[in-house]
Amino acid sequence: MVGHSRNWPVIAGLGLISIPLLVMYIYLFVDTVTDSPAGSVLPNRFTLEHWRFLTEGIEGKGNIWKVTLNTAIFASVTTTVVLLVSSMAGYALSRLNVPMRRYFLAGVLMLHAFPSVTLIIAIFLILQMVGLYNTLIGVILVKSTLELPLGIWIMKGFYDTVPWEIEMAGIVDGASRFRVWRSLVLPQVQPGIVALGVFSFLAGWSEYVLPQVLAPSSNVQVLSVYLASLIADDQHFDFNLFKSVGMFYIIPVIILYIFFQNKLMNIYGGGIKG
Amino acid sequence: MEIVVKGFTKHFGDTAVIENMNLTVKDGEMLALLGPSGCGKSTTLFAICGIHKMDAGQVLFGDRDVTHVPAQQRNVGMVFQSYALYPHMTVFQNIAFPLTVRRESKVDIKRKVMEIADLVYIGELLERRPAQLSGGQQQRVSLARALIRRPGVLMLDEPLANLDARLRLEMRSELRRIQQETGIAAILVTHDQVEAMSICDRIAIMDQGKILQIATPAEMYQRPVNSFVAGFLGDPPISFLDGVVRQGILVLQGDADDTIPLPEHISGQPDGKVLRLGVRPEHYQPHFPTKVKGAVVFVEMQGREILFDVKLSNGDLLRSVQAASSQFKLGDTVEWGVDPAQILVFDDHGTRL
Ligand SMILES: Nc1ncnc2c1ncn2[C@@H]1O[C@H](COP(=O)(O)OP(=O)(O)O)[C@@H](O)[C@H]1O
Ligand SMILES: [Mg+2]
Numbered sequence: 001m002v003g004h005s006r007n008w009p010v011i012a013g014l015g016l017i018s019i020p021l022l023v024m025y026i027y028l029f030v031d032t033v034t035d036s037p038a039g040s041v042l043p044n045r046f047t048l049e050h051w052r053f054l055t056e057g058i059e060g061k062g063n064i065w066k067v068t069l070n071t072a073i074f075a076s077v078t079t080t081v082v083l084l085v086s087s088m089a090g091y092a093l094s095r096l097n098v099p100m101r102r103y104f105l106a107g108v109l110m111l112h113a114f115p116s117v118t119l120i121i122a123i124f125l126i127l128q129m130v131g132l133y134n135t136l137i138g139v140i141l142v143k144s145t146l147e148l149p150l151g152i153w154i155m156k157g158f159y160d161t162v163p164w165e166i167e168m169a170g171i172v173d174g175a176s177r178f179r180v181w182r183s184l185v186l187p188q189v190q191p192g193i194v195a196l197g198v199f200s201f202l203a204g205w206s207e208y209v210l211p212q213v214l215a216p217s218s219n220v221q222v223l224s225v226y227l228a229s230l231i232a233d234d235q236h237f238d239f240n241l242f243k244s245v246g247m248f249y250i251i252p253v254i255i256l257y258i259f260f261q262n263k264l265m266n267i268y269g270g271g272i273k274g
Numbered sequence: 275m276e277i278v279v280k281g282f283t284k285h286f287g288d289t290a291v292i293e294n295m296n297l298t299v300k301d302g303e304m305l306a307l308l309g310p311s312g313c314g315k316s317t318t319l320f321a322i323c324g325i326h327k328m329d330a331g332q333v334l335f336g337d338r339d340v341t342h343v344p345a346q347q348r349n350v351g352m353v354f355q356s357y358a359l360y361p362h363m364t365v366f367q368n369i370a371f372p373l374t375v376r377r378e379s380k381v382d383i384k385r386k387v388m389e390i391a392d393l394v395y396i397g398e399l400l401e402r403r404p405a406q407l408s409g410g411q412q413q414r415v416s417l418a419r420a421l422i423r424r425p426g427v428l429m430l431d432e433p434l435a436n437l438d439a440r441l442r443l444e445m446r447s448e449l450r451r452i453q454q455e456t457g458i459a460a461i462l463v464t465h466d467q468v469e470a471m472s473i474c475d476r477i478a479i480m481d482q483g484k485i486l487q488i489a490t491p492a493e494m495y496q497r498p499v500n501s502f503v504a505g506f507l508g509d510p511p512i513s514f515l516d517g518v519v520r521q522g523i524l525v526l527q528g529d530a531d532d533t534i535p536l537p538e539h540i541s542g543q544p545d546g547k548v549l550r551l552g553v554r555p556e557h558y559q560p561h562f563p564t565k566v567k568g569a570v571v572f573v574e575m576q577g578r579e580i581l582f583d584v585k586l587s588n589g590d591l592l593r594s595v596q597a598a599s600s601q602f603k604l605g606d607t608v609e610w611g612v613d614p615a616q617i618l619v620f621d622d623h624g625t626r627l
Contacts, residue, residue: 165358168325171345172352173372173419187362 032244075204081144090155112149158192282331306470309480351420359404501624528588552618555595562611
């Protein structure tokens, strides 16, 4: 952030390009609290009735709070699984003499590059077979698995920047290998953990295809699926309601971004302390 | 506690890094492990403290065979070249870590940390983090952390290499003071012969995974086992002259037929034998008897002393260190002498005769 006064042409340029996006977001918000006469772009009436779904629900749809809870569970459990597994697997791949490590790493990267949609039929069949179809657990497992390759790679990158000598010092100081990992190494990769956590949470929060295909029933529905079902319903089509639910859906995302934007940069900085 | 390493061998993949090494560190002494970069000093250290497994051999701490004891239970203190402080902990927490791991009581930990902090003079830094310390201070913290649980042996892996020249001098004597005050046996790994000579009781000099000689600094300087050791110790370094024996006299290589009489203790060498003489700069002086003629080709004023390089007619160099009052100049032709009693003579394998 040094010398940002000299960057102002860049900032102005980027700002200009972003204006359409900004206008869309502003309109999204404005439309959720106003009514506009047909054919006009300018609203003429302030109203909160588009937000009524929060208290009264929507006719023929599940309870919005139940759906939100499902989404939160889906996103946070996915995040937890991804963090737990990546932080350990990344360490093992960075430090231990795992046999065939190179092939394993290359394989993991392949998985990441693999478009997950192409797997969906196979996954669908498997979940049905093991009885996890239409359950949150099932879709959480699938989502975490698909997030893991990236997570493992990112965490391995962060572990690679922690000097060996710190671990040797810990061992000589009498700490077990696990203690060294937990008290000495993990704190050094904390920026990676935070960034990966936020990243996975957002990925889980915005995931649509997997829950739509693997857990469509109303008691395990998540917000993205709920939103899609609103738009698919031609019976009572209410565009402002749709926008309000959409707004409701992205508020947590925006809040997370505002709080963690610096930390998210760390993923690309590969462990540079910021 | 006496540390004994017997028959230590270590391979990395196919390359043998250490081959059948034997080493003893006596109780309370400071031993230097001296050698060029990459000769296996750190590897030896890591094997003694248990980080590396040995491919063959034994390590004894006193009468206890620790060859198969994990590093955590060997109770060695180690100072790394990069200090390896834990960046997210304060100085206090860093020093206390070995005790925290052992679950000692808070009161005990506090008392011991204060004690050791006083010993290494960092009492007022305890709340800082490593990033807020200078190199010398980090070094002291690292030392305190290594000493706090009263280790059986203290290992120092190039502890001074990352310090600037002035600080290095200061920390050098500090290391010695602290080691002597605690009376803990210490191994100092270094590639700097001045460091090894100035603060260690004995030096083990290594090359390519082998220990060539273990001796006190004075002994090693005066009676090196071979030309490698002779060349490694001493600054400015020793000069070598190659030649062939003819009737008890060494004829230097080249066509110039310069000769140097062999010293008395090297008598009875057969004609035609190839020998190498080592002459230290302090033993090539204007007043010594065995005269060697040459031209001054390089003069370096070092304040208290002047260093001269003298080129002989066959192209070989001899160095001389003289008091700063010396009046010789670049280009002078000089005929200075070598002290015959101090000439080191090596055979064609480099072994000293
Ligand atoms: N983990 C390792 N894997 C392979 N080779 C190693 C390893 N550690 C050290 N070596 C090699 O062993 C030799 C000795 O290394 P080291 O003990 O670190 O030397 P130094 O005397 O400079 O401390 C070097 O040639 C180095 O390349
Ligand atoms: Mg080394």
